[in-house]
Amino acid sequence: MPSNDLVNTAENYLHALCTEIANRCVGSVGNQQATDLFTEKMIQFGFRTVRSEFDCIDWSSGEPSLSVNGESYEAFVSPYSLGCEVKSPLSMASTIDELKKLAGSDRVLLLRGDIAREQLMPKNFTFYNPEEHQQIIALLESKKPSAIISATSRNPELAGGIYPFPLIEDGDFDIPSVYMTEKIGDKLSQQLGKLVNLRFEAQRVPSTGCNVIARKGSDPNGRIVIFSHIDAKMGTPGALDNASGVVVLLLLAELLQANQPAITIEIVALNGEDYYSAPGEMRYLADNPNQLQDVYLGINLDGAGYVDGDTAYSLYDCPLEIAEKIRDSFPARQGFIEGEQWYQSDHSLFLMHNRPALAITSEKFDYLSTFITHTEKDSPELADPEKLVDAAHALQKLLFTLDQVWVNSR
Ligand SMILES: [Zn+2]
Structure with missing residues (x-):
């Protein structure tokens, strides 16, 4: 004792x-x-x-507001994201190949399925950063969607017990993003091509x-x-x-x-x-x-x-x-x-x-x-x-x- x-x-x-x-x-x-x-x-x-x-x-951030045709979807602001106020058509990718083929920058991009199965390592995290993660980040930065929505499940190895987990958690990545459960992501995926309203405030303070x-x-x-x-x-x-x-x-x-x-x-x-x-x-x-x-x-x-x-x-x-x-x-x-x-x-x-x-x-x-x-x-x-x-x-x-x-x- x-x-x-x-x-x-x-x-x-x-x-x-x-x-x-x-x-x-x-x-x-x-x-x-x-x-x-x-x-x-x-x-x-x-x-x-x-x-x-x-x-x-x-x-710090405020609560996000996300809707399509007046219907709201529950989402959470990705930690360290910049804020946004966008109204753009919904596009979608669930693999790196689909992401490569996406056209047009003025889109709200939904990432779900395979591409969203594990948290992406931050751009400047040098200790461990799989090539696949770096490729996804580089593609996102070149496609320049106006905002990203990720639909995720569980990922204890990289994100701990949090569900859903933020696919992106990176103060050096400047495309605004939110995340949601896979289930709500499934629902949202029915709205492909429709106008998405996404708005939230966020501040990065030195x-x-x-x-x-x-x-x-x-x-x-x-x-x-x-x-x-x-x-x-x-x-x-x-x-x-x-x-x-x-x-x-x-x-x-x-x-x-x-x-x-x-x-x-x-x-x-x-x-x-x-x-x-x-x-x-x-x-x-x-x-x-x-x-x-x-x-x-x-x-x-x-x-x-x-x-x-x-x-x-x-x-x-x-x-x-x-x-x-x-x-x-x-x-x-x-x-x-x-x-x-x-x-x-x-x-x-x-x-x-x-x-x-x-x-x-x-x-x-x-x-x-x-x-x-x-x-x-x-x-x-x-x-x-x-x-x-x-x-x-x-x-x-x-x-x-x-x-x-x-x-x-x-
Ligand atoms: Zn610890």
Whole structure:
């Protein structure tokens, strides 16, 4: 049983990050409040703390109005879309070939079926961007429809539990767009060639955000880095995604208060995992021109602490000596389980630079990403503060042991 004090602290942090702060989306006031809170705590716990800023946009929109011949259709504004007021005939494409054959720019274009089955990666998202997505975006930009309507179903891998999901979520793409369910899309598709009225307001406001980087120890040759992304998707309290990870970092920093490790310990609130252009991740890589070659172990927490099931850890390219220490520090009897590898979070930064990594999430990861992640359901009741305290203790033990291994290997 973890101490009551720390459990209370964990609960208070969750409340502060998910309830007192209304929204942690990159660029928002809430996001800045969250990074302020993190900075203040890291300084209080004796870490050398720097903030690394980047430009981003804060976005807001009104409700869309969409009708054909006086009949209304329910739709949602795509995040980061520009606003519009258009009256144009409806055209349609469900494959890349159909999109290629479309003529005329003064159209409202309905995308449905195959072409709309997965969320299109943003234009400037460089970490993962399939050729097919780039081709669709390039075709849309050359066809220049006056607006785009996408009809979508579910896409847990790229869009989380949100249904319908926005096909386009990209502040660098300038054709206004809305999205709707497949069912309403079917209905709308009957209106091919008819005049569509589509109107909504939206604003992209220039803003800033930052990563918060907190360090102890000063060995230039060895560093253990621990990430949690502090931002949340727009429209979700983001308790498991990823206030819970941030809470573990805050608890861990408190536990390390009196320690002076030999190896450098770097605790990072990354800011942008759930934002279309991953600005914090880009900033972090730019701040690390050595390609992370001094990283002895990279750790990432995302989706940890779900009330149901164990806390799952997974290893990536860990040398035997590190793997052994990880397994010792996360024992089954304390509610840890070694789970499958997964790649949809910030530990990918370590993997792309061939550094050993450890990712920590919940055993019910699949359920969460299909039904909870990125929805309004991701609220603090779903996070178990005791599990977060247990994870912080396990990490403290791991850091202590790895520090010894590091010292002995010098
Ligand atoms: Zn996340």
